[in-house]
Amino acid sequence: METVTESQRVGTAKKLEKMFGHIDYRNPPELCPVRDVMSVASDQWSTLIILWLGYFPVLRFNKLKKYVYGISNKVLSQRLKVLEADGYITRNAYPEVPIRVEYSLTEFGQSYVKKLLELTEWMQENSPKVLANREKYGLL
Amino acid sequence: METVTESQRVGTAKKLEKMFGHIDYRNPPELCPVRDVMSVASDQWSTLIILWLGYFPVLRFNKLKKYVYGISNKVLSQRLKVLEADGYITRNAYPEVPIRVEYSLTEFGQSYVKKLLELTEWMQENSPKVLANREKYGLL
DNA sequence: CCGCATCCTCTCGGATACTG
DNA sequence: CAGTATCCGAGAGGATGCGG
Numbered sequence: 001m002e003t004v005t006e007s008q009r010v011g012t013a014k015k016l017e018k019m020f021g022h023i024d025y026r027n028p029p030e031l032c033p034v035r036d037v038m039s040v041a042s043d044q045w046s047t048l049i050i051l052w053l054g055y056f057p058v059l060r061f062n063k064l065k066k067y068v069y070g071i072s073n074k075v076l077s078q079r080l081k082v083l084e085a086d087g088y089i090t091r092n093a094y095p096e097v098p099i100r101v102e103y104s105l106t107e108f109g110q111s112y113v114k115k116l117l118e119l120t121e122w123m124q125e126n127s128p129k130v131l132a133n134r135e136k137y138g139l140l
Numbered sequence: 141m142e143t144v145t146e147s148q149r150v151g152t153a154k155k156l157e158k159m160f161g162h163i164d165y166r167n168p169p170e171l172c173p174v175r176d177v178m179s180v181a182s183d184q185w186s187t188l189i190i191l192w193l194g195y196f197p198v199l200r201f202n203k204l205k206k207y208v209y210g211i212s213n214k215v216l217s218q219r220l221k222v223l224e225a226d227g228y229i230t231r232n233a234y235p236e237v238p239i240r241v242e243y244s245l246t247e248f249g250q251s252y253v254k255k256l257l258e259l260t261e262w263m264q265e266n267s268p269k270v271l272a273n274r275e276k277y278g279l280l
Numbered sequence: 281c282c283g284c285a286t287c288c289t290c291t292c293g294g295a296t297a298c299t300g
Numbered sequence: 301c302a303g304t305a306t307c308c309g310a311g312a313g314g315a316t317g318c319g320g
Contacts, residue, residue: 034260035184037267042182042259044175061302072294077303087273098301099300108269115262119182120174122255127177129248133227201282212314217283238281239320 040086045071045079047116050088050105054113058104088112180226185211185219187256190228190245194253198244228252 040046045068052067053059059067065076080103083089088109094100105113180186185208192207193199199207205216220243223229228249234240245253 033267033271034263035188037270038187038260038263039184041263041270042184042187044179044182047178047182048175073303074295074305075293078293085274085277086270087277093302096301099303101302108266108273112262112266115259119255119259120178122252123174123178123181126248126252127173130177130181130226131173133248134225137225137227213283214285214315215313218313220283233282236281239283241282 037086040082041088041112043079045075046083047120049076049079049083050109050113050116051120053089053103053105053109054117058102060103061101064103083109177226180222181228181252181256183219185215186223187260189216189219189223190249190253190256191260193229193243193245193249194257198242200243201241204243223249 041050048068048071049064052064056063056067061076061080064080065071065073068076071079080089080091084091087106089103090106092102092104094102181190188208188211189204192204196203196207201216201220204220205211205213208216211219220229220231224231227246229243230246232242232244234242
């Protein structure tokens with residue numbers, strides 16, 4: 001687990017090579033669709049929104065605001081709009097009084113949250129190491 | 141591939157439940173180590189740096205700047221410092237004239253780039269869908 | 281060549297108050 | 301309840317020039 005063999009390394013490089021045919025460094029950043037899509041999907045607030053919607057199938061605006069701790073009205077509604085436009089979530093408004101709006105993941109959003117979850121789990125497992133590294137580095 | 145069964149959904153929820161014992165919404169954001177570590181590691185520029193260092197075992201400052209298209213001196217050196225502090229990369233300076241500095245991934249960075257790569261591949265595969273969704277949404 | 285220091289711009293995002 | 305509108309401040313980040 002601690003050592004990476006040469007063959008593993010080459011395997012990774014192969015994958016990256018495939019990737020970087022698309023993330024071509026000679027293209028202007030705004031012409032790279034992967035960068036573009038990632039910048040929305042891996043935004044800090046967006047990821048939290050998606051993760052919570054992965055946990056609760058349906059959430060209303062103020063619940064979401066409560067769980068995504070620290071987010072403001074403005075940013076929450078911005079992110080929700082963009083995430084809806086990109087196809088990760090759906091918005092359902094019920095014309096009651098007071099109005100009720102429910103957000104949930106689309107099928108597409110469901111497939112994304114799985115990927116996101118893998119990364120987050122890695123983060124959770126490894127954050128102690130990172131914090132320890134930081135500590136050590138601070139002493140140099 | 142297009143449908144998500146109930147059991148899959150529940151499985152995802154279970155994982156998230158495990159996660160959210162740590163990303164507790166009642167904690168202030170600055171006390172959540174996962175948020176903290178993620179904000180560095182999944183930063184837009186940082187991910188590109190790490191991916192390129194996953195592709196090329198060793199890169200010098202100006203090469204890196206070339207591949208991570210659009211990044212400025214300032215941001216590149218900032219990110220490199222933080223990524224070094226967090227243990228993803230190493231910096232080796234050779235006291236020649238002119239000086240030569242080489243960056244590469246640590247073992248830890250290698251393990252991260254694999255995870256990152258999975259996410260990036262998903263992005264690459266699915267970015268057309270997202271762009272199509274955006275298009276459709278724009279017409280509403 | 282590496283990358284810091286400076287300056288300056290400009291967007292993001294927080295707070296608050298208000299409306300359908 | 302679910303946002304929008306407005307204002308405002310902080311700070312991220314770009315450009316440039318210099319120094320080790």
